[in-house]
Amino acid sequence: MPVPNDTHPKLAAYAHPERLVTTEWLAEQLQQPGVAVVESDEDVLLYDTGHIPGAVKLDWHTELNDPVTRDYVDGARFAELLGERGIGRDTTVVIYGDRNNWWAAYALWVFSLFGHQDVRLLDGGRAKWVAEGREMTRDEPTPAKVDYPVIERDDSAIRAFKDDVLAHLGQPMVDVRSPGEYSGELLHMPDYPQEGAVRGGHIPGAASVPWARAAAEDATFKSRDELEAIYQQEQGLSPSDDVIAYCRIGERSSHTWFVLTHLLGFPHVRNYDGSWTEWGNSVRVPIAVGAERGSVK
């Protein structure tokens, strides 16, 4: 039995409303069989201080990344991670997290690389749930282990590598970092540990649209109209465009990938997870500095 979608009118306006749920909806579905709630945070301890009842923790740094190669886990490890959390291939997964769902969006994107069909974000994330005074618990659920099939990751549709970006120069790209990082004044985002890049600036031709412009004050996504005004009217992107989004390591651009793909319905958006920590360290790749998009000579 498929789990029904949240029919909240705000969500109905988005291109793929089935990808979002409201806090009201989730509060009513917590006991629902076939629904798994996953918390994915910036802060590795935040889940342990209290979480949505029944939610399991999935950490991006320590669990979704391969511990050796700069890459995501493989199909076998992904199956293990999900299976031990009681998540099956048919489970409806609702992901939420801190910092406007950054890492939650990242986790959702990784789930999508493995083609998990029904994965949704909690609109407003952890902050909204907490702000509404909804129930939190420290009890860790003990889900029965299930068999999640080993699925090969498909990086072709929604993930871009450096060579893909080189071949894409001149076509639409969105740089979602802060204006200082985009112009090259800063090598990392303000108030954040840096992974280090030896050059500052942006990929020539990329539009600067800081990811947070898509988020409202309460950490929910802005309305469809507001998002169209930013990405389509202001930046001139069109749903038929082939778009690559990037940031520093691909976490903030997952948020923008989600907006373009699921809220605005662009079918061809890729996230370049190598992002600036790869591009800004690569030999002889073109770089533009300053506030202008620049172009490849």
Next chain:
Amino acid sequence: MTAPVELPPRLAELVEDFSDVSVKERLQLLLELSEELPALPERYSGHRDQMEQVHECQTPLFLAVEVAADPDRTVHLFFDAPPEAPTTRGFASIMQTGLDGEPAAEVLAVPNDFYLALGLGEAVSPLRLRGMAAMLARIKNQVRSAG
């Protein structure tokens, strides 16, 4: 080979506590420490302008260092980080528990990479640990500049 530097006793104890337990238990220990971080005394609460911001932490952390005028130049540490940043609070609490009340010379002698011995890299990821290195560096700078 140089002789291993002796850490201040409570910091050495913490390092031992962490290295004695499993990776999962280390997170639990860090969580407990984050909850024990003392609240700011009145002279700092609401006065972030009198504190130094540790920019390297994922979440804004504010730090104040006082060096007493006694012969030991006893160091006192004060931290402020929001409850939604338990990892940062845990790191601050390690510093507070391990270094508060120590003589300035002892604080300055703590190796900059002491935190590697906590074995937290696997539990929280090396990237997240950078905030701790930055915290210690800023504490030492303030102790030095306090004359």
